[in-house]
Amino acid sequence: MARDTGFPRRTGTLLAVTGVAAAVLAGCGTSPTTGAAADLSPDDVSAALQEGGDLLVWAWEPTLEHVVEDFEAEYPNVDVELANVGTGNDHYVVLQNAIRAGSGVPDVAQVEYYALPQFSIAGSLADLAPLGARDLDGTYSPGTWEAVTDDGAVYGLPIDSGPMALFYNARTFEAAGAQVPATWDEFVETARKIHAYDSDTYLVADDGNAGFATSMIWQAGGTPYTVDGTTVRVDLTDEGSTRFAGMWQQLLDDDLVTKVPEWSDEWFQRLGDGTIAALVTGAWMPANLASGAPGASGDWRVAPMPQWTKGAAATAENGGSALSVTEASTQKALAYGFLQYANAGEGVQVRLDHGNFPATTADLTSPEFLAKEPRYFGGQRINEVLSASATSVVPGWQYLPYQVYANSVFPDTVGQAYTGSTTLADSLTDWQDSIVKYGNEQGFTVSGP
Incomplete structure (x- = not known):
């Protein structure tokens, strides 16, 4: 697909999201619908995967379709509903509206790095550190890990990167x-x-x-x-x-x-x-x-x-996104189990096999990944150049905590x-x-x- 691949190429092209910043501030301090992620642990994640349940995931990344299929085969008690509610601006408007309404909020949402502070500052995203995410430091390229963390909190796991x-x-x-x-x-x-x-x-x-x-x-x-x-x-x-x-x-x-x-x-x-x-x-x-x-x-x-x-x-x-667990989710441990599979486990290779560029350092340095010689680029080992860029991000x-709005008025200024x-x-x-x-x-x- 040329125009809607799910790659993070939309950064900077969003329209205004009227009232989002106000809604963000208004949302500060709201309580989740269940216990906070701080009360959970990696053991709870393992137990939730075995027990099973239903998950609602809002994302536009097309390779996740293959990840969901394999994840459900691995964990047959889990049913994942993957929905594309729009890309860029459309996605964030629908997500923010659901959060404000207090109903219909997905368990997992795809959020681009530049938009993530807008939702994390509102308390709309769960801190994944207690669930095991704090142990993933070093798993991802420095730029992407910096994008999803704030003062020890982890608000998502990187899907991809755009060095x-x-x-x-x-x-x-x-x-x-x-x-x-x-x-x-x-x-x-x-x-x-x-x-x-x-x-x-x-x-x-x-x-x-x-x-x-x-x-x-x-x-x-x-x-x-x-x-x-x-x-x-x-x-x-x-x-x-x-x-x-x-x-x-x-x-x-x-x-x-x-x-x-x-x-x-x-x-x-x-x-x-x-x-x-x-x-x-x-x-x-x-x-x-x-x-x-x-x-x-x-x-x-x-x-x-x-x-x-x-x-x-x-x-x-330039671009890139994460999967985050919403604070409103009643299935935080199970939702994190899906994130872990998709963005730190077996799902990573599934996405790479379908054209995704990794954020994981192991894949960025993999001899197999670096040795690929795509015909489109004349047999050049382009991943050697791209992976080197990922390690050199300033x-x-x-x-901004309202970067979506700031980007929307860029054309007018x-x-x-x-x-x-x-x-x-x-x-x-x-x-x-x-x-x-x-x-x-x-x-x-x-x-x-």
């Missing part, structure tokens, strides 16, 4: 006489060379994507969001934000970026014919390329993400820089002002730099 890399069309590069850029300065020069070769060909497409921009700021060493409970500081003028804005502005000023919307038919068509020659994105991209631009099989390759300092190896995550990144009506630096300040204003309106204590 970033440079995907490029080797055929177009060769025709243009372009070299694979190792730094962002070289990236700008490569963009010039590609466009000079053919005025209809661009190195990259970008019509204004919040997820991409924040990942670039992350890799540049930025820490625009500092969150301590409901106290938030926003600084989109920090070093990383300024680095990204200055470099990307050169591409916009010189018309070196095509504004073709991502995931559109035209976007895939141009990836296929090489007139969009590269992508800087997450490790989940290979399956999307293979299915969305099959005619380009053999043309694409993967290289490390360009660096701000020559010889460095800093990367960031630590310390935080998302930073998006204006892509039309030429303002600059990226000025529009990032506009975005910052909007984020601060909204957060304070919702009851958070938010300040600027």
Whole structure:
């Protein structure tokens, strides 16, 4: 599937979720429908799996269908209902509505890393540490584990990861006489060379994507969001934000970026014919390329993400999600048993066999995984590049507790820089002002730099 693979490519493209932040704060301190997860233990998980019961799982990740089938065969007393209630914004609206209503809440929900703080701060997600999750430290790549943990609490188990890399069309590069850029300065020069070769060909497409921009700021060493409970500081003028804005502005000023919307038919068509020659994105991209631009099989390759300092190896995550147990679940031990199977046990290999990119360090370093030579990428061992990226994610990144809303107003603020009506630096300040204003309106204590 080209447009809805379940890979974490939707980050940054969500619409506004009206009232979610207010609902989050209103939900703080609510009591679960049964005993807290803190009263349970790994022994309770084992007993629950044997005793059985019914589980409701809301997720869009397609490989989970195969996991559920195998899980039910392993634990015949458990019946799992897997429902896709929507992706991205639709999913979160339905989930939040169920939580507010106090009925129909799933036992397990898929939550993208950037949206997870929005639900955990509300007390809507169970802390999985007492159930055994605290022992999984080291099981996952650093970036994904950092995304699901907070001060000793564990609010989900990672499904996948999106360490970033440079995907490029080797055929177009060769025709243009372009070299694979190792730094962002070289990236700008490569963009010039590609466009000079053919005025209809661009190195990259970008019509204004919040997820991409924040990942670039992350890799540049930025820490625009500092969150301590409901106290938030926003600084989109920090070093990383300024680095990204200055470099990307050169591409916009010189018309070196095509504004073709991502995931559109035209976007895939141009990836296929090489007139969009590269992508800087997450490790989940290979399956999307293979299915969305099959005619380009053999043309694409993967290289490390360009660096701000020559010889460095800093990367960031772009996308990715976890499975979480809701605080409202009456089957927390059983629900965690499913998470453990799907994201730390036998289910991991099932998902890998169906095209998922792992978050588990054992698989990221597996000789078998690293040795794969996909035909679409000309037989290149692309997992060697992608796995190396997963170990080089810059630590310390935080998302806003209302990142879903912040991303939704990105087009109205930073998006204006892509039309030429303002600059990226000025529009990032506009975005910052909007984020601060909204957060304070919702009851958070938010300040600027």
